[in-house]
Amino acid sequence: MSTMPKTMPKTEFATDLSVTQAGDPSRAHPMMPFTRHDEAARHAHVVAFKNFLMRQLEPRWRTLIDEKVAPQMAQSGRDAATEYRELEKNLGTVPAYRAWQTLMVAAQDEMWRSVTESVDHSLPELQRIEAANAALGSVRINPEFKAPRYLTAVDIHRMPGGYHADQGEGDLRQGAIFDKAAALYHMGRNGGAMNDLRGHTIAQHFFDRFESMNAENPPKRILDLGCTVGHSTVALAQNFPHAEVHGVDVGAALLRYARARSASLGVSIHYSQQSAERTDFADGYFDMVVSSAVLHETSAKAAPAIMRECWRLLRPGGVMIHLEVPLRFDASAWNRVRGWFESVHNNEPFWIGAQKTDFAGLAAQAGFAEVCAGYQPSVRQADPTAIPRFTSTPGPVHVVWYMISGIKPQA
Amino acid sequence: MTTDRNDSSPESEGLIFEPGATARIHGSQPDIAMLLRMVAALTEEVNVLRTRLDTHERLAEAGHAPTPLSVESHVPSPEVVAERIAEGEALIARVMHSVVEDADGLLQDEQRIRALWQDSQRGDS
Numbered sequence A: 001m002s003t004m005p006k007t008m009p010k011t012e013f014a015t016d017l018s019v020t021q022a023g024d025p026s027r028a029h030p031m032m033p034f035t036r037h038d039e040a041a042r043h044a045h046v047v048a049f050k051n052f053l054m055r056q057l058e059p060r061w062r063t064l065i066d067e068k069v070a071p072q073m074a075q076s077g078r079d080a081a082t083e084y085r086e087l088e089k090n091l092g093t094v095p096a097y098r099a100w101q102t103l104m105v106a107a108q109d110e111m112w113r114s115v116t117e118s119v120d121h122s123l124p125e126l127q128r129i130e131a132a133n134a135a136l137g138s139v140r141i142n143p144e145f146k147a148p149r150y151l152t153a154v155d156i157h158r159m160p161g162g163y164h165a166d167q168g169e170g171d172l173r174q175g176a177i178f179d180k181a182a183a184l185y186h187m188g189r190n191g192g193a194m195n196d197l198r199g200h201t202i203a204q205h206f207f208d209r210f211e212s213m214n215a216e217n218p219p220k221r222i223l224d225l226g227c228t229v230g231h232s233t234v235a236l237a238q239n240f241p242h243a244e245v246h247g248v249d250v251g252a253a254l255l256r257y258a259r260a261r262s263a264s265l266g267v268s269i270h271y272s273q274q275s276a277e278r279t280d281f282a283d284g285y286f287d288m289v290v291s292s293a294v295l296h297e298t299s300a301k302a303a304p305a306i307m308r309e310c311w312r313l314l315r316p317g318g319v320m321i322h323l324e325v326p327l328r329f330d331a332s333a334w335n336r337v338r339g340w341f342e343s344v345h346n347n348e349p350f351w352i353g354a355q356k357t358d359f360a361g362l363a364a365q366a367g368f369a370e371v372c373a374g375y376q377p378s379v380r381q382a383d384p385t386a387i388p389r390f391t392s393t394p395g396p397v398h399v400v401w402y403m404i405s406g407i408k409p410q411a
Numbered sequence B: 001m002t003t004d005r006n007d008s009s010p011e012s013e014g015l016i017f018e019p020g021a022t023a024r025i026h027g028s029q030p031d032i033a034m035l036l037r038m039v040a041a042l043t044e045e046v047n048v049l050r051t052r053l054d055t056h057e058r059l060a061e062a063g064h065a066p067t068p069l070s071v072e073s074h075v076p077s078p079e080v081v082a083e084r085i086a087e088g089e090a091l092i093a094r095v096m097h098s099v100v101e102d103a104d105g106l107l108q109d110e111q112r113i114r115a116l117w118q119d120s121q122r123g124d125s
């Protein structure tokens, strides 16, 4: 059903939305795609649908598995967490569980579909805004670049086209889709429409752990590996306003959009299309290298390669910080079953692998010193003077993030 | 973790499925899955209509005629958006009540619960 005002030609409509939605808090920055009335209603519906599935239905599965099945099995000397694959198969006999899975997939697909609808009519206006901010930051695209197989084998998160889809010169589409969907995906819990909670939390981790370095010699060159559209990169640049900030990712359309988005926020960032496993920056170029929610989307081979690349890129004394989803804190049987669902039905092929990977061990193997892994409570705005809260106490995703950090030793 | 296999196997990468493999929901029947998706889509249409109605009422309350342009120009406050999400969730819960009921029934049914793990050794059938 079209909600287009009948008196208005289609091409002018986005311009009009840019006026009427100027004060809309869900837009957060000038490059955010515009939404028509019914599209916004669909986006709200997707959040409501996910709330129903994850907050009303899913707790029942946790009760079933962790409070009923697991204790019963324990009494018979069996471990539900080990047998999660069998349990998952047997749950296929439960109509409500089959329905839950089908509906989870449907909600995710509808999120991407409804967002893409908004992006497609917004693109001309977004291209105009991009051009108006062309001077700030930079983007280097490599037409020869091939994204690694672990990112192209399936569309991660079921996002049609994955991270790498690109329609050639000037294309912003995949970036705009990712940006508009992110707040729906996180149900607003990653810093609302800015999605910068993780970026601030990484900055806070640096302030918490490396306070004296921050006071004496704050990072002058920072790299964000797997930056997508720069959600976290912008927050880093804002917390280290004097630093030269770089971001790399595999998707050309993501990176063009990332530059335009950062620039529209008045932030200069240098984006380039390359693999975090091997970049073209000089040895020792950076004072700080970070990644945010990237390692679990790589592979058992790529994760150690990325650690080694961080080591190469840092100057002696430089800091590496990886933020991850707190995958491992919850070893319950339900979390295993849920992890399997995430892997197979939300297209996260390395999710289970990442649950089993000792990232801190990989950092130490790559040569890092003072390696620490733990939980950093989320902050909306990082504060160098705040009392450190980095802790070994786990917590749920969005409330805390799992951090792995270390220093490249002085030679 | 197995790393000594053929270099490019998904297992050697810690990936859990082959490229292109279609995920299967155990026990799911294609026609039922299709129907579920249709019900979900229809529920969305009802919710979108309700939101539009809500916008009309808010406009009328503020003394504006609900025209296509005034509806498009209406920017709900974050509080209103949050309210609409909560109402949407309640609507979905009413439509999908039978799913919740089946889950609750299972939680009360010791026999069905035991069947979930006592049969575990048999695996996929």
Ligand SMILES: C[S@@+](CC[C@H](N)C(=O)[O-])C[C@H]1O[C@@H](n2cnc3c(N)ncnc32)[C@H](O)[C@@H]1O
Residues within 6 Å of the ligand: A148, A151, A163, A195, A198, A199, A225, A226, A227, A228, A229, A230, A231, A232, A248, A249, A250, A251, A274, A275, A276, A277, A291, A292, A293, A294, A297, A298, A302
């Ligand atoms: C969940 S997103 C990260 C989001 C972003 N860092 C943030 O905090 O908002 C994961 C990103 O990592 C990127 N990525 C994964 N492996 C990569 C690699 N080898 N090189 C570059 N980027 C990679 C993906 O393309 C994707 O954009």
